[in-house]
Amino acid sequence: MIEFTYARASDPSHAxxxxxAQDARFLGGGTNLVDLMRETVERPRELVDVTGLASGIEExxxxxLRIGAATRNTALAEHPLxxxxxxxxSRAVLAGASAQIRNMATVAGNLLQRTRCSYxxxxxxxxxxxxxxxxxxxxxxxxxxxxxxxxxxxxxxxVHPSDMCVALAVLDATVEIxxxxxxxxxxxxxxxRLPGDTPHAETLLQPGELITAIELPPLSNEARSAYRKVxxxxxxxxxxxxxxAVLRLEGGTIAEARVALGGVAHKPWRAAKAExxxxxxxxxxxxxxxxxxxxxxxxxxxxxxxxxxELAARTITAVxxxxxxxxx
Amino acid sequence: MALTVxxxxxxxxxxxxxxxxxxxxxxxxxxxxxxxxxxxxxxACTVLLDGERVLSCLTLAVQADGRSVTTIEGLxxxxxxxxxxxxxxxxxxxxGYCTPGQICSAVAMVEEWRRGSPSNVTQDxxxxxxxxxxxxLRERMSGNLCRCGxxxxxxxxxxxxxxxxxxx
Numbered sequence: 204m205i206e207f208t209y210a211r212a213s214d215p216s217h218a219x220x221x222x223x224a225q226d227a228r229f230l231g232g233g234t235n236l237v238d239l240m241r242e243t244v245e246r247p248r249e250l251v252d253v254t255g256l257a258s259g260i261e262e263x264x265x266x267x268l269r270i271g272a273a274t275r276n277t278a279l280a281e282h283p284l285x286x287x288x289x290x291x292x293s294r295a296v297l298a299g300a301s302a303q304i305r306n307m308a309t310v311a312g313n314l315l316q317r318t319r320c321s322y323x324x325x326x327x328x329x330x331x332x333x334x335x336x337x338x339x340x341x342x343x344x345x346x347x348x349x350x351x352x353x354x355x356x357x358x359x360x361x362v363h364p365s366d367m368c369v370a371l372a373v374l375d376a377t378v379e380i381x382x383x384x385x386x387x388x389x390x391x392x393x394x395x396r397l398p399g400d401t402p403h404a405e406t407l408l409q410p411g412e413l414i415t416a417i418e419l420p421p422l423s424n425e426a427r428s429a430y431r432k433v434x435x436x437x438x439x440x441x442x443x444x445x446x447x448a449v450l451r452l453e454g455g456t457i458a459e460a461r462v463a464l465g466g467v468a469h470k471p472w473r474a475a476k477a478e479x480x481x482x483x484x485x486x487x488x489x490x491x492x493x494x495x496x497x498x499x500x501x502x503x504x505x506x507x508x509x510x511x512x513e514l515a516a517r518t519i520t521a522v523x524x525x526x527x528x529x530x531x
Numbered sequence: 532m533a534l535t536v537x538x539x540x541x542x543x544x545x546x547x548x549x550x551x552x553x554x555x556x557x558x559x560x561x562x563x564x565x566x567x568x569x570x571x572x573x574x575a576c577t578v579l580l581d582g583e584r585v586l587s588c589l590t591l592a593v594q595a596d597g598r599s600v601t602t603i604e605g606l607x608x609x610x611x612x613x614x615x616x617x618x619x620x621x622x623x624x625x626x627g628y629c630t631p632g633q634i635c636s637a638v639a640m641v642e643e644w645r646r647g648s649p650s651n652v653t654q655d656x657x658x659x660x661x662x663x664x665x666x667x668l669r670e671r672m673s674g675n676l677c678r679c680g681x682x683x684x685x686x687x688x689x690x691x692x693x694x695x696x697x698x699x
Contacts, residue, residue, distance in 0.1 A: 237589050286656040294656075298651050302584060302640065303586045307585050438651065
């Protein structure tokens with residue numbers, strides 16, 4: 204690690220003041236940032252600890268939920284209102300990392316963990332456009348079994364590893380941000396960026412801006428949701444493919460359909476093409492497979508990860524079939 | 532600026548780069564907590580921070596300012612902790628390197644289970660009295676790797692201490 208200073212923010216305005224310094228970074232649980240600092244991939248000169256700020260979960264006037272940015276993953280997953288009203292979010296959080304890491308990690312930190320791969324970590328031996336823009340990407344022709352099949356570019360094929368974010372994508376969450384100019388909100392689907400030719404810029408957050416909360420809109424009582432994660436071992440591993448989905452049936456047809464994928468792209472991937480196929484149709488495994496295939500026609504495999512395309516199609520089909528149950 | 536380690540006040544290191552793990556091992560000579568991967572992948576460095584299990588390798592010591600840390604040494608109250616004894620009786624280790632992390636992790640895991648915290652294998656999220664089945668236990672302990680493969684003994688030791696006998 205290179206040298207840095209450490210300060211605790213007492214409130215959001217104090218955090219913004221401290222965070223305005225050059226090379227300052229906000230610190231949540233540190234499960235990703237401290238690790239990357241030890242590898243000198245991340246080199247902040249000042250850490251501003253924001254874990255003492257808002258960590259409550261409260262109901263909003265519209266019947267949704269407002270989740271404080273510093274809420275720990277464990278507290279989020281076990282909260283009664285999350286378990287009862289947004290089970291897909293509890294499920295996704297519980298599928299991620301280990302209990303120790305979930306006890307440390309914050310909600311905002313989960314959003315801001317780096318989209319990364321092993322070449323990103325390998326500062327001494329590999330080229331990476333994320334670490335050193337313009338340097339090139341050794342994953343493109345390297346070991347890329349875990350890498351992206353959707354939305355990637357020649358500059359970067361890494362995937363966003365979060366499970367929680369896949370659920371937030373399917374729940375149409377909003378990210379609340381405070382900055383020098385005041386408060387603004389960004390739709391969760393827009394918050395993370397595809398790599399394009401600037402893979403080092405992973406979100407729309409500007410330097411010095413602080414995430415203060417995540418807001419979830421109400422979810423209809425009739426809507427049913429599920430999360431499934433497919434990985435190399437049954438626990439404590441990143442997703443090869445994961446699927447979060449919400450379905451609402453009305454009179455035998457699909458009135459509402461939302462599908463998001465994890466482990467396949469630089470950001471949590473909202474499957475809009477699949478959703479368009481599902482709306483207004485009678486649920487069936489054949490329809491679900493057709494929707495999955497419609498989404499995945501745009502998939503581009505690398506040398507080692509072609510299996511992810513069929514795996515994603517089958518996982519989407521299985522998750523939607525599970526949710527639809529006897530109706531399909 | 533101070534934290535509490537096993538009940539005793541300890542000054543926070545002036546260099547914020549010092550991890551909680553290095554503070555414990557290198558400066559306080561509490562070498563029970565082990566450095567395995569030093570990157571949050573193995574769980575050997577698990578300690579309790581205000582009673583919750585965390586990875587001391589990814590915790591900066593300064594983040595623990597004002598908080599209370601319990602290590603494997605702090606679990607001993609005169610006699611060995613019942614779970615330590617059970618690890619011996621059930622062959623819960625071979626080389627022993629992961630053992631302090633396993634034991635600290637299990638002690639906190641049981642508290643999570645008792646307060647009704649669900650896991651990835653919990654069938655019903657609304658369940659307020661989740662049974663600590665074999666699958667639940669293994670999932671909840673998945674953050675602690677054992678390269679010797681003593682997992683069956685580890686599970687047996689935890690079951691004997693907290694499920695079968697209902698001790699502590």
